[in-house]
Amino acid sequence: MTLTEKLLARASGKARVLPGDNVWVNVDVLMTHDVCGPGTIGVFKREFGQNAKVWDRQKVVIIPDHYIFTADSMSNRNVDILRAFAHEQEIPYFYDVIDDPNGHWKFDPKLGQRNRQHGSHYTGVCHTTLPLKGHLRPGEVLFGTDSHTCMAGAFNQFATGIGNTDAGFILGTGKLLIKVPETMRFYLEGELPAGVMAKDVILHVIGDIGFDGATYRAMQWEGPGVGSLTIDDRMTITNMAIEAGGKNGVFPCDQQTLDYVNERTHANGTKSDFTPVDVDAEQSFVYDKTFDLSKLEPTVACHPDPGNRKLAREMGDVSLDRAYIGSCTGGKTSDFLAFAQVVKGRSVKIDTYGIPATTTVVEDLKTTHWNGQTVWEVLESAGVRMTENASCAACLGGPVDSFGRLNTPMKCISATNRNFPGRMGNKEAQVFLASPYTVAASALTGKITDPREYLS
Secondary structure, three states, X not given: OOHHHHHHHHHHOOOOOOOOOEEEEEOOEEEEEOOOHHHHHHHHHHHHOOOOOOOOHXXXXXXXXXOOOOOOHHHHHHHHHHHHHHHHHOOOEEOOOOOOOOOOOOOOHHHOOOOOOOOOOOOEOHHHHHHHOOOOOOOOEEEEOOHHHHHHHHHOOEEEEOOHHHHHHHHHHOEXXXXXXXXXXXXXXXXXXXXXXXXXXXXXXXXXHOOOOOOOEEEEEEOHHHHHOOHHHHHHHHXXXXXXXXXXXXXXXXXXXXXXXXXXXXXXXXXXXXXXXXOOOOOOOOEXXXXXXXXXXXXXXXXXXXXXXXXXXXXXXXXXXXXXXXXXXXXXXXXXXXXXXXXXXXXOOOEEEXXXXXXXXXXXXXXXXXXXXXXXXXXXXXXXXXXXXOOOHHHHOOOOOOOOOEOOOOEXXXXXXXXXXXOOEOOOOEEEEOOHHHHHHHHHHOEOOOHHHOOO
């Protein structure tokens, strides 16, 4: 069986499953956030009763992260709904914006978007919080009320996004009916050359198969090239499975995976036992192609979809109004370090926004020193507008006061993961997706730029 088939067979208690089979799977973790959490809670209470208890409070993770640092009253109210539910259900894994368990969240616009406005329990973006806090383990099944839940497949999991109705059902039963997807294999050889990042890998592949080329299919990543990819690289790649229409993305488990997971489960006191699924010698794929990482170049996904692929070196005539680095796929510490490597000692030419994915990233950037400067200082000295409030921010538009939101028909190059019209705000704005290297180089010139010009 393929990795996805083995994961779903185990979770359904079956010896074997085949693509197209409908199976009831037992859920290891359910994640929800401030956008879909209130709706999920509403479904749960409607169907199971106002006084019903969730199937396993240790397996529910609630992470406010999307519409947080905004004065929008309904968005602020959503966090209060999550808090009340977490208190009622005695859910231990609720990463609240404020420290007062009986308080109410209210963003203060007078303090501004860039100064810290959260308590000590807040973590930031859900998909980066899950591994950081030890909620992801090889061999398990994760469902989340967010399409980019597929990012957890980097940890040898079956992980996919679901809607509020399915999530409400899981809250009450711990199970979900799933159709086993066909598997596409992407076999990686070689290593990434200088100036090329994991974001270029996934943008190249989506450009190859199309933004609907993996619709309801598993995207399995294998081959000797996988070993050269860091865990952050793998998260970047699986995060965007959904941008190709994929049901999930998944990597094999190796020593890097084990080291990462063991460190974080032990540090956070989360469940530490798990059993990975291994790659079988015999597997059946609906698609199978080899990609040589050493042949890839800095790549850009152009407006209006993630599959509209071009090479950065061919796009020097595209002028830009804004650059943006952040989100689950582009706001990790490694992403900011790559960005800073390019802009260090230079100045950006266009408005450039930096939104760390988690509070840990903020801490990393403020405590990592390069020649007497912190990386945070390097970024701000280059003219990057950094915020201490880790969140999804403008990645998905949000209320008009969201940090970095595109409120006019501008052109923006972004390290985020989706560029359909209106995704980051204004419906007439154009978003170009690229790696942190390429976003940084383009911020320096005001036009789409091959970052290798600055990394030689």
